[in-house]
Every structure is written in structure tokens, then in C-alpha cells.
Amino acid sequence: MTMHSPPQVTPFERPPEQVAFHRTELSVILSLYGRMVAAGEWRDYGISCLKEVAVFSVFRRTAEIPLYRIEKRPKLRNKQGMYAIVGTGGQIMRRGHDLKAVLRVLERKLIRSVD
Template sequence: MSFQNTASFPGAGIPEQVSFDRKELSVILSLYGRMVAAGEWRDYGISSLRECAVFSVFRRTAEHPLYRIEKRPKLRNRQGQYSVVGIDGQILKRGHDLKTVLRVLERKLIRAVD
């Protein structure tokens, strides 16, 4: 015998918190690994909040994040749900495609060879 709950709870379709999925984390961690190998970044932190998910990048553990990669699903139909925010709070890039948004950080890897 099967039992179905037909009562609707307020907010049943709204997730408790926003988080990065496996594909998004793969793209972010790929960039993170390259930046660690280049000696630019050393630590990271992930926050899953009610309205956004944040991947923070640090040069050292005990300081403010150099960059924050944010996912805000409410902005999906407007400017795009992904953004890169600098240390001063300025939005460096915003868009719908995560790989495109992260290109602003990949420029740091390109250096002139002496």
C-alpha cells in the first residue's frame, strides 16, 4: 500500500540553501588548481547560503578573500547568476556561463616570458 502526502507546506519548492553542483565545482576547482600551481592562490572557502553560494579565494588563510565567485539563482533571468567579485567588493564580471565569467581570473595566469 502506498501513501502520498497531499498536504502542501509553505516553501516546499524553495531550497533551503543555494550550492554549486558537481559540474560547476569542477570548473572552479580546475581554475583553482592552476592558480595554486602558479603560486597565486593558497586557500579557499565555500559558503552555501539561502540566496547565494560563494567560493572565496585567499592568498593566505588569515586575510580577506582576493576574489569571490558567486552564484545567485535569482539573477538567472537578469544579468546572469554567476559573478566574480574583487577584494574591494567591485563586480569584475557577471554572466550566464560560468566558464566565460571565470576568464577574467584566467588572465592572471598569462605572463610575459623574459
């Protein structure tokens, strides 16, 4: 019986890469988030940076499941677009190549009729 030890990572090797939002992407997302907080729609958020996807989750309350997930999947860059808005039930509300265009789905929730 042979035992295999995990491969040793030298200081010169990079750890496994993870996907993250860029500063410009975060500024667009946080701008929308601030307007939704001011409107009383959203209250909390969470950011997850995983190996294949970066997720910005939006919550109405802290202890709930997210209302929306804004996902960045670079592997879909050349196919359907790397940005997606995922609703509570897991349905994809919008997918595309341009983050601002994808976020317009959520901005429509800000527009209300004034009597």
C-alpha cells in the first residue's frame, strides 16, 4: 500500500486562482446598492470569491437567503456573457457582457410612480 502526500507548494508557485470583482465593477455594484438601501429595499450584502465565480449577494435582512446574486463567471465571457443576475429561486433574470446593462434589471425596481 502506497501513501500519497499532498504536493508541496513552493514559495514561487501561485496558489489556485480565484475570481474576484475588479474595483470598477464593485463601484458600479455598490452605487446601485447604495441607492437601493436609500430606497429601503436592501439592507445587507455579502461577497464571495470562489475558484470559478465571484458572487455579490444582496439581502433584505441579514438572516435570510439572498434576494439577488450578481455573479461573475469569466469562463462564460465568450459565450453568454460573464455577468448574471440570479433571483431567489435560482432563475437567471439577466445575463450579458456589460455589467451596467445587466444591472438595469434591478434599477427598474427603483422606479416608482409618484402620485
